[in-house]
Amino acid sequence: MSGIVGIITKKDCKEDLFYATDYHSHLGTAYGGIAISDNDILQKKIHTISKVQFKSRFVEDIDFIHMKGKSGIGVISDRDIQPLIMRLRFGEYAICGAGYIDNQDELTRELIDEGVVFSEMANGKVNQIELVAKLINQRDNLVGGIENMYSRIDGSVSLLLLGKEGIFAARDKYGRTPLVLAERNGDKIVVSETCAYKNLGFKTKKFLGPGEILLINEDKVEQKKKKEDILQLCAFLFVYTGFPASEYEGKNVEEYREYAGRIIAKKDNVDVDLVAGIADSGTAYAHGYSHESGIPVRIPLLKYTPGWARSYVPPSQETRDLIALMKQITADAIIKGQKIAITEDSIVRGTQLKNYLLVKLWDAGAKEIHIRPACPALMFPCKFVFSTRAIEELFARRVLKKMHGRHIQDVEPYLDTDSKQYKEMIKAMEKDLNVNSLRYQRLEDMLSATGLPRESLCTYCWTGKEIK
Ligand code: SF4
Structure with missing residues (x-):
């Protein structure tokens, strides 16, 4: 960006x-x-x-x-x-x-x-x-x-x-x-x-x-x-890219994330022992989730050094993978036998979540894992601020490719969270990630948490629609 x-x-x-x-x-x-x-x-x-x-x-x-x-x-x-x-x-x-x-x-x-x-x-x-x-x-x-x-x-x-x-x-x-x-x-x-x-x-x-x-x-x-x-302010600034102490149009990012976490909890019905935010940007969502539900926030994965770059930014996959592998270390006593809700920002590519973080949690003895991303599934690569790069890299698109055997052009049915196709996609995602459940934040809830008028926010990466 x-x-x-x-x-x-x-x-x-x-x-x-x-x-x-x-x-x-x-x-x-x-x-x-x-x-x-x-x-x-x-x-x-x-x-x-x-x-x-x-x-x-x-x-x-x-x-x-x-x-x-x-x-x-x-x-x-x-x-x-x-x-x-x-x-x-x-x-x-x-x-x-x-x-x-x-x-x-x-x-x-x-x-x-x-x-x-x-x-x-x-x-x-x-x-x-x-x-x-x-x-x-x-x-x-x-x-x-x-x-x-x-x-x-x-x-x-x-x-x-x-x-x-x-x-x-x-x-x-x-x-x-x-x-x-x-x-x-x-x-x-x-x-x-x-x-x-x-x-x-x-x-x-x-x-x-x-x-x-x-x-x-x-x-x-x-x-x-x-x-x-x-x-058309970039809504992804609130979700992930922005630093928590910053304000956009007068709205603070940390406060937004806490409030969005509350909404996630309000609409959730999963029975878990703890909620944990994955990566720094997931933490505020976990706090909001916890305040709303009364479920304690705990830290099952600890980042060893703040010196590691954010893992979606480095250009090569090898570097991103290396960072994902080395950065987070499990606190096994907090994980063993526990049913865990994970709040995280957006599952951009999903590779590190799937191949490293979730594997680490399962290996440390987690009983159940439920993923709660703070925004809807990313379907369209950003063409305005370079936050995401190509359709093939997006987790949702890769899962759809697996379901259809090819990349599909018309993803409209998968944007409607009440559709049969959307529910099938979520099932395929749960299987792909190897988790007990996955529930994305709805677009309306994500936008309402900003406190800004809906029409003043860019939502292209979720809807594929832009104002010109
Ligand atoms: S498409 Fe819009 S909301 Fe998404 S990252 Fe780009 S500018 Fe932000």
Whole structure:
């Protein structure tokens, strides 16, 4: 998904920028990058963070240690090398963004046919931030250029551009990724995640609206473009991707997860001895479940080190498998002979749950295991923020393939939780996972727990429907 930070301070911004960027580490494991403007001279530093975390990379970097300036941008990127420093027709800018462009190949071909050259390639693909910059450069002013980019991309991009005028902060046209402005005694920060500035003394000033563009500098915050009417905030931020201390549109993630866990319990009738959250994101659901049902929360699987990356992010299956195998260790005395309800966020691929975590619980003597994911079955890969990758990887699609002997196109009957087909799919999933029962959270319940209007949330990965 990536997370971005822009900052303007009265003194040197480097330390605040460093910490605020690091607080987005849950949103990407590919690259960490920082650009700082020192008297209008832009400098940048980028490191790979797939094996060594952002903080460790930057604290020992002599170039970074010598960087200084009162304004800067930072990014934790899940895919592209960024920030980029580019000379556009309106001046020189450091640019970074969060999101994903689904029609990047088509747009790249069109621009190349028009004579545009791309220089930042990785794995045979253009750098999406460079593509964004080239689309912005097609108009004769920056705001018009950003609007042009939004009108041409199929996907979602929230963006920061650092130049002589200050920082242009543009939230994605449909607001799928968040962008929030906060202030501290005249210093200003704009971030993807509100958890990034809480320990730095900033206070929330404004959640940017969908498509809204601000120009932020030492003297002012100027609205360069009003927000659009339609908001489609990524609902998966609440379910899994977002950090629990963060707020989206003013709603806290941890509180959401606890409340969603209560709803799961309210609709459940299973007789268990304990409830446990699997992975960090499952814990709050377990607490909510426990508060509602009176069933105790216990911890049958313990994560050995917080240093392991989130297991759905690393690109290779081998790395994900290794992490799943090594990260969680059983507390056998808590498991033996127990009937266990497991709350977990979403069963994206289901491979680690099935091959490692459940096997460990059975091996440690669990009597029954009941899985309670906090959202409906993921059926469609995200094409807006890159949270999931391909249809074949999704657990529900793989189970449907087993049932039909091939990948099926029409999954509509399996989306209706009252249908015969849906019930058959759940039976096949229970068998595949080797659990006593599986019950997904219903879409209406998941959405209602956010406290936001249903129509303001993107639900594409569950419904396959999008607003255009
Ligand atoms: S498709 Fe899913 S992950 Fe992607 S933006 Fe929409 S809700 Fe978020």
